Amino acid sequence: MKLPMSRHAFYSMTGTFTILSILGQVSTSIYSPFFYDLAIMYSSHVRVIEKSVAIFLIAFSISQLLSGFICDYVNKQSFLLYGLLVFMAGTAMVTLADKESTFLIGRIIQGLGGGVGVSVSRGLSRQLFNEKQLNISLSITNIAFAIAPAIAPLVGTLIGGCFGVSAIFYFVLMMGLMALLLLFSVGSTINQYTSPNSANVLSDTLALIKNSIVNIVSVGVASGLLYGVVFCFITIAPSMVMQQFELSKTMFSIYSLFATLCFVVGSLTNIRLAAIATITKFKLSSIFILGLSLLFCLVTIGTGDAELVAILIYCYIAFFFIGIAMPCSVTMILGFSKTSAGFLAALTGFFHLTGAAAGAYFVTLFTAGPTLSFSVTTMALSMGSVVICVFIRK
Known part of the structure; x- marks a missing residue:
């Protein structure tokens, strides 16, 4: 014992x-x-x-x-x-x-x-x-x-x-x-x-794939695309913030710290919103991020660039809603099965990191300025997340 x-x-x-x-x-x-x-x-x-x-x-x-x-x-x-x-x-x-x-x-x-x-x-x-x-x-x-x-x-x-x-x-x-x-x-x-x-892991996992794979993939891809927004910022921020506005490495690190604090506040807010269904919080967060991304993209295109304040406001608000959405997505995916939790945890990480890799890679493909590249990429990622949310069922 x-x-x-x-x-x-x-x-x-x-x-x-x-x-x-x-x-x-x-x-x-x-x-x-x-x-x-x-x-x-x-x-x-x-x-x-x-x-x-x-x-x-x-x-x-x-x-x-x-x-x-x-x-x-x-x-x-x-x-x-x-x-x-x-x-x-x-x-x-x-x-x-x-x-x-x-x-x-x-x-x-x-x-x-x-x-x-x-x-x-x-x-x-x-x-x-x-x-x-x-x-x-x-x-x-x-x-x-x-x-x-x-x-x-x-x-x-x-x-x-x-x-x-x-x-x-x-x-x-x-x-x-x-x-x-x-x-x-x-x-x-x-x-x-x-x-x-457990001796039944394989059979339970196969049954889970057969019955719920569409929903699992939908939640995973939708949340992964939102995670891609975070790594868009991580990848392009040195060019977008440090080079363009000639900020020191210390100031860049401080601005990055504030972005993460917004993510943490979003995660804490998610806990406070326990009365709202997890799927509802996830979908609404995706919609808010898309609306914010569209507005930021229009401002960037309309002005030819964006001021540092506008960039930071967009990132901080977006990170707040991503902080709400990400734990919701993990809860949704892990909720599909108890016996295949390791498999589901691996899928969660795979979708999130694949989305992060997509965001980090796509933002480097544009030949335009770093701010415009960032705004277009984040708008595309958030739009993809909202479209995929349509296919998520309870």
């Missing part, structure tokens, strides 16, 4: 899983203020460095999807270890890169390893914790998801400004090493409380 899990064991595992989950986000956001510095370092164009965000997200989303499928059938702790080692190998390649091709390949390897941490840690959390503990653990992880991309650029600015751009990637490597040590430290506890994998 298993003994009740101690408070220390619970928070130790939650902290480990949280760090494993946010490594990918940190590794992407932390060097965003230095896109131009990296382009100069590799004698490349800033558009190539911007695309490193998209290729990382593609690898990250594929890894998250596949690892979610696999983790129900293998030892999850060992799987986490291998994924972390792959991430660290990619980080080492990025750190030591002397040309753009090595840098981009390293980012792909980082993505392949980082995606494992998200899906498998969620699967382990589901297996290890009771319902109350799971809710607390996932809430802590979600808060870290929101805060990490905002804090990372500021941390990167401080490290890069004091020690050089390469030091940023050494810092990420140290985070990976810390996660590795934490994983070893909770290994015995994980073994003690881990239950055997």
